[in-house]
């Protein structure tokens with residue numbers, strides 16, 4: 001079995017069946033781009049993976065272990081635990097405006113470390129010491145990650161003073177800090193001015209070089225071709241076609257893929 | 269008679285009134301600010317009956333005069349159930365406080381609700397995908413943004429409360445106007461009215477400065 005295995009994922013909103021049985025798998029270190037026309041269910045797919053939507057049917061396996069089964073009932077705590085296998089970078093960043101760059105990365109990381117290391121159960125005094133220690137350790141980690149996305153000079157800035165590209169890099173750093181097994185991006189550059197997309201795409205490229213496992217929903221065809229190991233074309237809630245970038249972009253088999261790519265070329 | 273009307277005597281009387289006004293003001297805020305949050309949770313509850321009951325209650329309180337509510341709180345328990353909940357001088361004060369707290373909690377709850385519902389859904393989702401618990405999301409992510417959003421409407425409401433305290437006189441709480449009317453105006457002296465005016469101006473002025481300061485403190489970020 002592959003590193004991540006999704007079987008027969010289905011999701012409907014009322015009468016509208018948005019995901020009609022998605023089978024999806026990827027290897028560790030693989031980068032997969034998901035392309036497709038608007039309303040095809042790409043965002044819904046990522047949201048189901050991150051448990052922001054509850055899948056109606058389907059099973060998720062990571063490294064041969066069942067992570068999620070739509071038939072089972074899970075508590076909030078279990079879901080929270082499970083979603084840490086995934087990270088999600090949103091189209092419009094959703095940074096926490098009241099926190100600095102560093103705090104945006106550090107605070108979620110701290111909360112999870114406190115929980116994992118059982119800080120709450122310590123007596124009050126030890127708790128403070130433990131929190132300080134963990135914070136120091138995490139600060140190092142957060143700083144390293146922020147450096148790797150080129151933001152070490154902005155650690156004390158608030159999001160309102162950052163450009164869109166910088167915000168998105170903070171959002172990526174924030175997701176990376178929790179060390180997800182699979183990092184998902186939902187159109188990470190769609191909310192950016194064209195001249196700012198480059199800096200974000202460069203960061204994603206570097207993450208690929210580091211061997212990160214990533215699923216990238218994107219409308220940047222050039223980038224998808226260049227960064228992906230595999231490209232998945234999604235249409236009307238099913239995976240219509242998938243293959244290497246050159247298979248999908250240069251020799252698409254499905255008529256729907258052909259039509260989509262043709263319409264894309266026309267619009268430029 | 270002359271001695272009753274002396275500056276120091278009147279000042280003493282008015283100070284007593286100021287004291288009551290202050291006390292009513294601070295105790296009302298002390299109880300209604302947190303209670304309002306509870307009410308706002310009720311009015312946003314996923315449990316529909318609770319939501320409806322809370323919203324109807326808020327609608328009634330906001331839709332009727334505070335003066336009427338003062339009368340109801342003070343007289344109705346005695347008339348309908350023959351219980352004297354609020355006896356004596358302190359009883360009157362307590363009754364006024366209860367009416368004020370309920371009334372202001374409902375006003376605050378609507379402000380809180382507006383503030384909370386105005387937070388973009390993405391903030392919750394960002395918290396969720398980062399593995400935060402619901403309380404963590406509320407206290408670490410949402411609350412500070414709500415505070416910033418509601419500071420201006422809350423400050424308006426607080427300043428209205430300063431002036432609303434004078435309504436307590438309708439159930440004979442010896443706040444500043446009551447003192448003024450019963451002991452002073454009846455003697456045909458007018459200058460204490462200016463005294464009271466100055467008191468309220470200073471009170472409201474101080475609060476305005478305080479809220480401006482808080483707003484500045486929170487202006488380091490934009491939501």
Ligand SMILES: Nc1ncnc2c1ncn2[C@@H]1O[C@H](COP(=O)(O)OP(=O)(O)OP(=O)(O)O)[C@@H](O)[C@H]1O
Nearest residue numbers: 013014016018036037038039040041042043044045
């Ligand atoms: N919360 C929701 N409630 C109801 N319908 C929804 C909801 N979320 C998505 N949908 C519907 O699901 C369908 C797929 O939406 P989705 O956002 O997944 O598409 P997408 O492929 O990401 O499109 P785009 O390229 O425009 O982002 C759409 O028809 C949309 O209206």
Ligand SMILES: [Mg+2]
Nearest residue numbers: 042043044186
């Ligand atoms: Mg989408």
